[in-house]
């Protein structure tokens with residue numbers, strides 16, 4: 028958000044309660060908007076960014092509210108103590124619930140959250156010591172330094188201080204090492220895990236973070252409302268929070284405030300007007316909300332905030348402010364020692380992968396030595412990508428074994444294999460399209476620095492962050508994408524996205540680089556540039572295993588070729604020898620299938636001419 032705009036917004040927020048003409052009702056509304064914003068902010072992180080839908084946030088609000096209600100009224104404890112108790116209880120609950128439900132995938136996760144949110148709701152309503160359906164009343168207002176926050180105009184400051192603070196923390200978190208990991212969750216786990224991200228852990232982290240925000244909202248609510256009862260913590264409120272997140276724009280922190288403000292104001296206006304129009308007191312606003320939701324999903328799929336942001340950027344002359352900038356200078360990250368040229372790096376021994384009855388990789392064996400560029404070629408469906416997935420731990424082997432630097436890796440998880448120094452790209456590019464090119468590549472360096480969530484949220488990791496971004500920029504320069512650091516990755520041409528993936532793999536400081544069709548979609552000149560980069564890497568001692576269809580590219584670049592067909596190794600050796608192998612010619616020229624793209628045909632034809 029624009030700095031100036033931020034100052035104006037904060038200034039107006041600060042002055043509002045001081046202006047006598049502002050009606051009390053507005054202040055109350057703003058207080059409730061603040062309380063909702065906290066819950067919705069959690070959903071922005073959890074659902075909008077992380078892709079995990081929760082129908083249970085209101086239950087966490089309830090935990091915050093009931094905890095402070097009980098401890099302050101029954102034991103007479105200070106709300107400033109009960110806040111921490113509430114946070115602790117929420118932390119334990121959310122960690123447990125998260126660890127169990129976040130394993131569910133697809134539609135089962137939202138269903139799971141509905142299940143536990145209903146259980147908590149009925150628990151609030153049935154426990155005698157929580158006052159059952161009457162709840163707990165007589166809660167004292169908050170006070171700070173002897174000043175009572177009983178009046179709406181007073182607690183207003185605390186509410187909005189907490190909201191702005193939470194926005195700041197969440198924004199910081201999103202633009203940091205853990206934030207990049209969190210933003211990678213939505214696209215499925217295999218890419219992120221390949222760069223060492225423990226995706227299961229990050230899911231629990233954002234779940235707990237969102238629950239804690241909801242808990243603080245509940246704590247404030249109890250002392251603002253001075254009474255709690257189960258109904259505001261039920262499923263329909265959870266749905267309303269989710270609705271606010273979607274309407275506001277679930278991908279950006281300001282969307283939380285915009286969505287809350289819009290829905291709360293609209294709900295109030297509808298409750299005013301609809302009974303007058305229809306002459307009944309039925310809950311018509313729900314129907315209007317439903318229709319509104321359909322419109323928003325149809326015409327502004329990313330919510331309202333991105334529209335505001337676009338207007339803001341137009342006012343600034345169309346320039347987008349990069350959210351993370353590479354520093355001009357920073358300490359270089361240390362590199363892992365490179366093995367001596369010629370030492371054995373990777374060895375596959377009878378590696379086998381079956382998918383049901385299909386043998387995708389049929390007892391493949393080969394060796395790769397340090398500094399070598401090896402090509403893995405073969406027609407579509409030969410099992411090349413599956414072989415990559417076996418080496419990188421994305422898929423488990425059916426039988427056989429794989430050793431990396433003398434150590435068995437076929438029983439390791441993808442993120443542990445990444446830690447050993449294997450970097451990869453994907454045949455179907457896997458990047459975060461809405462994140463800048465720079466930050467996408469910085470995700471590759473995830474394992475080279477350790478920054479926790481708290482440090483990132485407090486923005487106390489500037490130094491480390493600068494080092495990571497500096498490294499990312501360096502790798503992008505190296506592969507020739509230096510001009511695109513701040514472009515959204517999704518805006519690059521497909522060929523450039525592949526090159527971006529190479530930079531991301533390099534940012535991990537690998538010993539072995541696996542490239543799955545890196546030259547697909549590149550123009551002739553770009554292919555030459557890529558070949559130069561790969562040659563230089565190999566000179567520096569990097570070992571490279573690549574799958575490629577462009578035969579010219581492969582023949583000129585590689586030292587060694589393995590040819591696969593139907594999962595089986597057909598031939599192996601120096602490119603010029605393999606090229607003349609009758610079995611290889613038969614596989615390529617005898618069995619061209621419809622899946623072959625033009626590039627591939629061109630490559631084969633030119634290599635046929637060469638033969």
Ligand code: ADP
Pocket residue numbers: 382385387405406407408409410411412413414
């Ligand atoms: P290539 O990369 O050489 O074109 P792949 O390794 O992608 O080939 O695929 C090899 C064979 O395995 C193909 O027949 C493909 O359909 C099959 N295959 C690949 N992945 C899976 C999977 N996850 N489940 C079932 N079959 C798969």
Ligand code: MG
Pocket residue numbers: 411412413454
């Ligand atoms: Mg493939």
